[in-house]
Amino acid sequence: MSPITILLVIIVAFFAGMEGVLDEWQFHQPLVACTLIGIVTGHPAEGILLGGSLQMIALGWANIGAAVAPDAALASTASAIIMALALSKGNVDTTTAVSTAIALAIPLSVAGLFLSMIARTLSTGMVHAMDRAAENANFGAIGRWQMAAIAMQGLRIAIPAAALCVIPAEAVTGALNAMPAWLAGGMAVGGGMVAAVGYAMVINMMATKEVWPFFALGFVFAAISQITLIGLGVIGVSLALIYLGLKELASQGGGNGGSGDPLGDILNNY
Amino acid sequence: MAENKVQLSKKDRQAVAWRHQFLQGSWNYERMQNGGWCYSMIPAIKALYKDKDDQVAALKRHLEFYNTHPYVSSPVIGVTLALEEGRANGEPVDDATIQGVKIGMMGPLAGVGDPVFWFTVRPILGALGASLALGGSIMGPILFFVVWNAIRLAFMWYTQEFGYKAGASIANDLSGGMLGKLTEGSSILGMFIIGSLVQRWVSISFTPIVSKIPQQPGAYIDWANLPAGAEGIKTALTQYSALGANGLDATKITTLQQNLDQLIPGLAAVCLTLLCCKLLKKNVSPIVIIIALFAVGIIGRVLNFM
Numbered sequence: 001m002s003p004i005t006i007l008l009v010i011i012v013a014f015f016a017g018m019e020g021v022l023d024e025w026q027f028h029q030p031l032v033a034c035t036l037i038g039i040v041t042g043h044p045a046e047g048i049l050l051g052g053s054l055q056m057i058a059l060g061w062a063n064i065g066a067a068v069a070p071d072a073a074l075a076s077t078a079s080a081i082i083m084a085l086a087l088s089k090g091n092v093d094t095t096t097a098v099s100t101a102i103a104l105a106i107p108l109s110v111a112g113l114f115l116s117m118i119a120r121t122l123s124t125g126m127v128h129a130m131d132r133a134a135e136n137a138n139f140g141a142i143g144r145w146q147m148a149a150i151a152m153q154g155l156r157i158a159i160p161a162a163a164l165c166v167i168p169a170e171a172v173t174g175a176l177n178a179m180p181a182w183l184a185g186g187m188a189v190g191g192g193m194v195a196a197v198g199y200a201m202v203i204n205m206m207a208t209k210e211v212w213p214f215f216a217l218g219f220v221f222a223a224i225s226q227i228t229l230i231g232l233g234v235i236g237v238s239l240a241l242i243y244l245g246l247k248e249l250a251s252q253g254g255g256n257g258g259s260g261d262p263l264g265d266i267l268n269n270y
Numbered sequence: 271m272a273e274n275k276v277q278l279s280k281k282d283r284q285a286v287a288w289r290h291q292f293l294q295g296s297w298n299y300e301r302m303q304n305g306g307w308c309y310s311m312i313p314a315i316k317a318l319y320k321d322k323d324d325q326v327a328a329l330k331r332h333l334e335f336y337n338t339h340p341y342v343s344s345p346v347i348g349v350t351l352a353l354e355e356g357r358a359n360g361e362p363v364d365d366a367t368i369q370g371v372k373i374g375m376m377g378p379l380a381g382v383g384d385p386v387f388w389f390t391v392r393p394i395l396g397a398l399g400a401s402l403a404l405g406g407s408i409m410g411p412i413l414f415f416v417v418w419n420a421i422r423l424a425f426m427w428y429t430q431e432f433g434y435k436a437g438a439s440i441a442n443d444l445s446g447g448m449l450g451k452l453t454e455g456s457s458i459l460g461m462f463i464i465g466s467l468v469q470r471w472v473s474i475s476f477t478p479i480v481s482k483i484p485q486q487p488g489a490y491i492d493w494a495n496l497p498a499g500a501e502g503i504k505t506a507l508t509q510y511s512a513l514g515a516n517g518l519d520a521t522k523i524t525t526l527q528q529n530l531d532q533l534i535p536g537l538a539a540v541c542l543t544l545l546c547c548k549l550l551k552k553n554v555s556p557i558v559i560i561i562a563l564f565a566v567g568i569i570g571r572v573l574n575f576m
Binding site for chain 1: 298301304325326384402403415451457471473475534535560564
């Protein structure tokens with residue numbers, strides 16, 4: 001890779017790392033990070049493809065409370081860099097490069113998770129420095145510590161990314177071409193299944209007895225391949241509105257309808 | 271102080287909203303989002319308190335424990351701005367009131383923010399963008415990025431303003447019906463969409479051949495007796511459109527997958543997803559499950575059943 005490419009890759013990785021903790025602009029989501037790495041390394045089409053595949057797997061990865069999810073930032077940047085290295089010599093086919101990158105993204109997401117936990121532990125020290133700055137009403141110092149903490153999260157991804165950039169492309173292509181067909185094929189099969197884990201994580205967060213039927217409906221409607229995702233979204237929103245509307249009607253007309261105290265009824269229902 | 275009321279200008283509130291985007295930057299295991307919260311409050315503290323002791327007290331007060339979903343934190347910071355403004359103007363708002371409102375709001379709001387943003391809006395936009403991306407279109411990532419950030423920025427600014435204008439009274443409404451409905455509605459939508467994503471994007475294909483049946487003449491394209499040249503291609507395509515994929519060969523091959531698809535397409539995918547739910551509930555790490563699935567994929571390919 002040329003020095004300019006490496007610099008651009010590091011910048012993209014830095015943004016992904018910052019967003020990995022901030023979770024605002026979503027530069028760490030595979031769809032965005034892989035596409036950007038693809039663009040700066042000159043493989044935009046493959047970057048978009050990898051981003052789309054990884055996004056489907058990472059849909060359910062979210063930081064809830066103090067629990068830290070598998071890290072999308074390192075998974076998407078590092079796997080996209082490896083894919084770009086593999087493609088740079090032109091003797092590896094795209095499918096192999098993409099499906100290998102997907103398989104590699106999984107252990108990378110765990111590695112990223114540990115790096116994130118280390119950074120979040122180091123942040124504790126920075127917050128103590130903020131405490132001391134607060135004693136003197138030193139606004140500037142608090143701001144600088146906040147920025148330092150964010151920069152540390154950026155470096156958490158930028159440093160591994162820089163290290164990957166200096167791996168000779170020959171080594172990556174060599175390794176990929178030496179990979180037996182059953183391994184590459186098997187990883188592609190596995191890659192088709194792993195999305196289920198992300199979906200299961202989302203389901204476990206939301207599922208109650210009340211909403212399971214909507215899961216079944218979504219499943220059955222999706223089997224009609226003419227309905228696009230947007231169409232499915234419209235059906236889903238409509239179902240939610242209908243259900244909530246009917247539920248409200250039922251609670252108004254139900255058991256305590258005759259009490260003549262609507263406010264009391266509402267309170268009783270809680 | 272009564273003769274000269276201090277007020278937060280729109281510019282101050284915008285500065286807070288801008289800084290609030292860095293809320294999670296110093297997320298730590300001790301007091302979680304406290305550093306980012308204090309950092310966000312700085313423009314307001316500067317505007318409201320001129321006395322150094324007041325500033326020190328305010329900074330310390332906002333370095334207390336805090337943790338919620340980073341977007342629904344906006345109404346909380348709006349309410350806090352209103353409280354701090356009142357306090358600076360001599361209203362009886364003590365530290366305990368401010369911390370109490372923060373703690374009181376962050377729990378219920380996180381309970382709304384997580385399902386709405388992380389489990390409904392992001393999976394839907396992500397899946398929409400990803401399906402476009404898998405078709406090779408750059409519109410996929412662009413759509414995801416633009417729509418997500420438009421929703422996020424609008425939500426954060428308007429709910430912060432809403433919290434600021436409503437003040438402390440909002441905290442009493444939190445247990446009310448609106449938030450509960452929002453959470454329930456987004457759970458319904460989320461479950462519906464996840465159901466359809468499982469059908470569309472979890473791919474399992476069992477390749478074992480269940481049966482081979484020789485077909486009747488006319489049920490397949492008789493490749494040897496087609497007219498020559500372009501006419502032959504046309505005849506073959508006409509027959510293909512009438513016969514479908516089964517018309518390509520003289521023997522009809524049925525794989526296990528085709529049998530399963532006749533029950534309902536995606537049956538294996540939904541079974542796998544439910545199995546994952548079960549395993550996750552038993553506290554099996556998602557990473558372990560993912561690695562196991564890759565192992566199953568490799569074994570399946572080696573033994574030729576997937």
